Amino acid sequence: MTSAIFVLVAAAIFGLGVHGLLVSAHIMRKLLALNLMLSALFLLLIVVPASIDGHPDPVPQALVLTGIVIAVSTTAFALALMVRLFRKQGHATIHPDLDPALLGRKHGRRTAPEAEGERAP
Amino acid sequence: MTAGVVIDVLLGLILVGLATQVAIGKHLFRAIVFYVAFGLAMALIWARLGAPDLALADAAIGAGLTGALMMVAFRRLVEIDPKQSQALVTRGSALAVVLAVLAAGMVATIGLTALSLERQPGDAGLQVLATLQETGLGNPITGVLLVFRGFDTLIEMAVLLTAFIGSRVITTRSRLSVTTVSGFELPLVRTLVAVILPLAVLIGMHLLWIGSDQPGGAFQAGSVLAGSGVLLLLTGTLLPASRSRALVRLALVAGVGALCLLVLAPLLQGDGPMAYLGRGSLLFAETAMMVSIAVTLTLLFAGSPSLKAGSS
Amino acid sequence: MSFDKLLLALVFIPLGTALVAVMLPPARRRWAVLLGSLAWPCFLVPLSIAVAREQTLTLVFGGWSPPLGIGWRLDALALVVLWVHALVGIAALPGAWQRFKPEETESGPFWSLWLILATGVNLATLAADLFNLYVALELTTLAAVALIATDDGIAALSAAMRYLLLAVLGSLMYVLGVGLVYAQTGSLAMHQPGLVELNNVALVLMLTGLMVKAAIFPLHVWLPHAYSNAPGPVAAIMSAVVGKVALVALWRIWFETAVDPPTLLTNLLGLIGAGAIVYGALAAYLQPRLKMVIAYSSISQFGFLLLLLPLACQQAFQGAGFHLLAHGLAKAAMFLAAANIVTVLGSDSIRHLPGLDKRMPLEAFTLALAGVTLIGLPPSGGFTGKWMLLSAAWETGGWFWLVLIVLSGLMSAAYVFRILALTCFHPARRAVHHLHPKPPAITSLAALMLALLAVVIGLYPHPVLDLLGSGVLMDGGVRLQSGVPGAGP
Numbered sequence: 001m002t003s004a005i006f007v008l009v010a011a012a013i014f015g016l017g018v019h020g021l022l023v024s025a026h027i028m029r030k031l032l033a034l035n036l037m038l039s040a041l042f043l044l045l046i047v048v049p050a051s052i053d054g055h056p057d058p059v060p061q062a063l064v065l066t067g068i069v070i071a072v073s074t075t076a077f078a079l080a081l082m083v084r085l086f087r088k089q090g091h092a093t094i095h096p097d098l099d100p101a102l103l104g105r106k107h108g109r110r111t112a113p114e115a116e117g118e119r120a121p
Numbered sequence: 122m123t124a125g126v127v128i129d130v131l132l133g134l135i136l137v138g139l140a141t142q143v144a145i146g147k148h149l150f151r152a153i154v155f156y157v158a159f160g161l162a163m164a165l166i167w168a169r170l171g172a173p174d175l176a177l178a179d180a181a182i183g184a185g186l187t188g189a190l191m192m193v194a195f196r197r198l199v200e201i202d203p204k205q206s207q208a209l210v211t212r213g214s215a216l217a218v219v220l221a222v223l224a225a226g227m228v229a230t231i232g233l234t235a236l237s238l239e240r241q242p243g244d245a246g247l248q249v250l251a252t253l254q255e256t257g258l259g260n261p262i263t264g265v266l267l268v269f270r271g272f273d274t275l276i277e278m279a280v281l282l283t284a285f286i287g288s289r290v291i292t293t294r295s296r297l298s299v300t301t302v303s304g305f306e307l308p309l310v311r312t313l314v315a316v317i318l319p320l321a322v323l324i325g326m327h328l329l330w331i332g333s334d335q336p337g338g339a340f341q342a343g344s345v346l347a348g349s350g351v352l353l354l355l356t357g358t359l360l361p362a363s364r365s366r367a368l369v370r371l372a373l374v375a376g377v378g379a380l381c382l383l384v385l386a387p388l389l390q391g392d393g394p395m396a397y398l399g400r401g402s403l404l405f406a407e408t409a410m411m412v413s414i415a416v417t418l419t420l421l422f423a424g425s426p427s428l429k430a431g432s433s
Numbered sequence: 434m435s436f437d438k439l440l441l442a443l444v445f446i447p448l449g450t451a452l453v454a455v456m457l458p459p460a461r462r463r464w465a466v467l468l469g470s471l472a473w474p475c476f477l478v479p480l481s482i483a484v485a486r487e488q489t490l491t492l493v494f495g496g497w498s499p500p501l502g503i504g505w506r507l508d509a510l511a512l513v514v515l516w517v518h519a520l521v522g523i524a525a526l527p528g529a530w531q532r533f534k535p536e537e538t539e540s541g542p543f544w545s546l547w548l549i550l551a552t553g554v555n556l557a558t559l560a561a562d563l564f565n566l567y568v569a570l571e572l573t574t575l576a577a578v579a580l581i582a583t584d585d586g587i588a589a590l591s592a593a594m595r596y597l598l599l600a601v602l603g604s605l606m607y608v609l610g611v612g613l614v615y616a617q618t619g620s621l622a623m624h625q626p627g628l629v630e631l632n633n634v635a636l637v638l639m640l641t642g643l644m645v646k647a648a649i650f651p652l653h654v655w656l657p658h659a660y661s662n663a664p665g666p667v668a669a670i671m672s673a674v675v676g677k678v679a680l681v682a683l684w685r686i687w688f689e690t691a692v693d694p695p696t697l698l699t700n701l702l703g704l705i706g707a708g709a710i711v712y713g714a715l716a717a718y719l720q721p722r723l724k725m726v727i728a729y730s731s732i733s734q735f736g737f738l739l740l741l742l743p744l745a746c747q748q749a750f751q752g753a754g755f756h757l758l759a760h761g762l763a764k765a766a767m768f769l770a771a772a773n774i775v776t777v778l779g780s781d782s783i784r785h786l787p788g789l790d791k792r793m794p795l796e797a798f799t800l801a802l803a804g805v806t807l808i809g810l811p812p813s814g815g816f817t818g819k820w821m822l823l824s825a826a827w828e829t830g831g832w833f834w835l836v837l838i839v840l841s842g843l844m845s846a847a848y849v850f851r852i853l854a855l856t857c858f859h860p861a862r863r864a865v866h867h868l869h870p871k872p873p874a875i876t877s878l879a880a881l882m883l884a885l886l887a888v889v890i891g892l893y894p895h896p897v898l899d900l901l902g903s904g905v906l907m908d909g910g911v912r913l914q915s916g917v918p919g920a921g922p
Contacts, residue, residue, distance in 0.1 A: 001125075001126055001129075002125065002126075002129050002170070003236050004233060004236060005126070005129045005130060005133055006129070006133065006166070006170070007228075007229060007232035007233055007236060008133070008229055008232075008233075009133035009136055009137055009166075010228065010232065011225045011226070011228040011229035011232060012137045012140070012225055013136065013137060013140045014224055014225055014228045015221040015222060015224050015225025015226075015228070016137070016140045016141055016143075016144040016145070016221065016225075017140075017144060018217075018220060018221040018224040018225070019144055019145065019217050019218065019220075019221035020143070020144035020145065021602075022214075022216075022217035022220060022221070023145075023214065023217045026149065027594060027598075028149060028153075028191065028194065028195065028198075029149065029152065030598060031191075031598075032143050032144070032152055032153070032156055032191070033143075033144055034598065034601050034602065034605075035156065035187065036140050036143055036144060036156075036159070037602075037605055038601075038605060039140075039159070039160075039163055039183070040228070041605055041608060041609055041612075042175075043163075043166070044228070044232055044609065044612060045608070045609075045612040045615075046167075046170060046172060046175070047170070047232070047236075048232055048235045048236065048612060048613070048616045049240070049242075049243055049246070049612070049615055049616040049619075050240035050241060050242045050243070050616070051171075051242070052242045052243075052246050052247065052250065054171060055171045055172070056170060056171060056172050057242065057243050057245075057246035058246055058249050058250070058261035058262050058264070058265050059243060059245045059246045059249060059265055059270075059615070059621070060243075060246075060612065060615060061172055061174060061175060061262050061265075062262050062265035062266045062270060062273075063273075063564055063608075063612075064175055065174065065175065065178055065262065065266060065340055066266070066273055066274065066277045066564075066568065067608065068175075068178050068179060068182050068183055068340075069182065069277050069280070069281060069340060069414075070277055070280050070568070070571050071183075071187075072182050072183070072186055072187050072190070072418070073280050073281045073283070073284035073575070074280075074284065074571070074575065074597070074601060075187055075190060075191075076190050076284050076285075076288065076418075076421040077283075077284040077287045077288050077575060077578075077579065077597075078594070078597055078598070079190055079191065079194035080194075080287070080288035080291045080292055080421075080424065081288075081291055081578075081582060081590065081593060081594050081597065082194065082198075082594065083194055083197045083198065083201075083291075083292075084291045084292070084582075084585075084590060085587070085590045085591060085594060086198055086201055086202070087201050088585075088587050088590060089587045089590075089591075090202065092198060094591045094594055094595050094598075231609075231613065231634055234634075235613055235616050235617075238617070240616065241619070242619070243500075243615060243616070243618075243619025243620070244500045244618070244619035244620055245500040245501055245615070245619050245620055245621065246619065247619070248500065248501045249501065252497070252501065268495060268497075269495065269497050269501050269502050270502065270503055270564075270565075271494070271495065272494045272503045272565065273503065273564060273565055273568050276556065276565070276568040276569060276571075276572055277568055279448065279549065279552070279572055280568065280571050280572050280575060282455075282549075283546065283549050283572060283575045283576050283579065284575060286455070286542045286545045286546055286549070286579065287542070287546065287575060287576070287578065287579030287582070288579075289542045290542040290543065290546070290579050290582055290583050291579075291582055291590075293539055293542070367456070370455055370456050371456065373455060374452040374455050374456060377448070377452060378452055381445060381448065381449060381452075384441070384445070384494070385441070385445065388438065388441075392496075393438075393492075393493065393494075393495070393496050394438070394441055394492065394494055394495070395494040395495040396495055396496055397495055397496075
């Protein structure tokens, strides 16, 4: 029963994360949404495998601990990246165009000066 | 039985409510605050599920440090450009709602189907409990993290180090003002630090020491210490420094380095890699990991390669 | 000393030197960098001999055999990936050295990340444990993202950000799949004897996650920006191995972890591969920038590697493995040459290419040679790989795949010849007003060596093909298997 309740809770949080990821352009919002989804994932990892003697299986617990540390590392790095991007371009969003091929040549010319950033040192 | 169900449902509803605020709350800053609350509620749920190690870790890392990192990043955005920092370019759409509901439905179906199958305790989990005695440890999770799957932990520490080095690549070019984190000079805060800091160090040491037999360990201890590092930065007792020091660099690599030794040292005796060397070796590795976690996370918060004593 | 302990060198040399590089003062950093980049490839020589003799080397940590502990495995496929990594890593070194001088203080993080990336790639290749693979891929991704961000332009930073967000999403799905596998079997080893129910859901989740990381169409959206805006040497490593390790992991999960995946899924994945081949080639043809052409070509070539799933026979395995090798070398050569072109011309817009054969003959020749491999013209390595896939399609009666492979050769020819025609035969010979000084000749030669090597392996394909052929055991004529620790005989 407990497991089933928390599976539903995880599903709801996962859905909220997906929603947040889709609707918000702000990178920090996206990171918050991803962190929600990660929490939902961790909850599932603990609840779904059968428990042993009333405690969750120690192996998934260790995996989740590892996952939490990896999540905070990734988030910290992503935040640093976001601050830098914000300083350079003045807004904390990524270019909305997903695939430059869809825009063809026009796009390439437009971003060419900054995209060809590889200059002689 | 029913009381338990009521508690579960209540906790679940609180968690979902907080997650809603994080995902679709209007203001970014509020969303971050709710994320911290979400992490704390998550910790309660871990405790309720009988996973105190996760409860400690999620309260310290998930809620505390992730929240602190988000807040300081938010503050930096505000400093750069107060108007743009909050600018919410939300594209609220029916499609997003449909996709979110679909995703939630999918996860629920997968989870419930998995629960409905005939479930046996996992082989690996049973073997961990059966073999734990050989290692002399009392906490099976510490056993998995440092003995049976210690190699995962080594790479995880390397990921933490990589995140730090990666943010150095980015932040060396942008000068983050020192005042970003130090700010308030209230007498009460001073006193608070004087009380909390020794307590945090004690708690950290305690968590590290008992971690081999009871809930706790290097991660929890390291993040409690990192929390006090953040507090010291906030009160100006510690300040970000731009010149990197050998001691700080040593602290950064200590965790990965100690785990590498744990893998390679047994080879000298002709044993296989990471052959178990006893509890002493684990305590050594965990101390190094605690130091690395504490220093790395504090520096990630400060956004600087090093720290120096404040002028107090 | 047995050979299996040598495996440790592949991961612990780059990791150890990365730690040393963090500690050392800038003036002495170069020794750590040289040791970390050049020492581990030396170990591939004895390891290749060992694999040729014993087929599979395994290593178990702490003596705890799976499912309790973590294992590594080196087989022929892993060996091919490691060789590509070693060769490309060495060839990319001069360019990286020239741009990020190790004795400069500010290039310290670059070199630590460079060594960590090598660690991650090698580890992801060796991992025989589903969760260990995840941490290895996280390490690889994070290092790669940070290396892209060493180019401080807005384009590179947003490419890094997009890559990071999508990669997190991908690993999330992958780990969910892994969790479902554990819930059923109680084991995280890649070889899963008892996986029955929910098999397909877990499988689809894991595959989708890995497809994001490998940039398989239509989950490729991070790749073009990331590859084309990364510093040249980083793009070379990324295109040669970073995406490939996720793809090889996908193969392994398909053939080792999954039990009897449904035909529908097999065909779907084959069609996705077909879509990637066609889409990537068309998009490459339309790109206005040289690096974008090369990046989209990767998406197309990755599609071939997915064709192994529907073809699923020994010949297809040899062909796909060989294609991985040839494409890795050729693509890295192109990115290294393109980096030099950008350095000299200040731009990689294809409008600036006319006359390049006069100004930078080595780079033009490298592009041409590597292009031959991409198209799959004999006698290049690309030809051997595609020929093996083609004959696999012939023998299994997969007419659709057969036509696709032939057509794709024509489509690759279109985008390669577009570049070559502009470079060598364009009448305009447009003068570029401002030419920057040329990078040292060794960087041009390194790129050329890779391109040559991609052709030479086509002339002498047998050592590699024999190795790939011996490492794979046929099981019932359809499924491929390779040894895994704890998997029994």
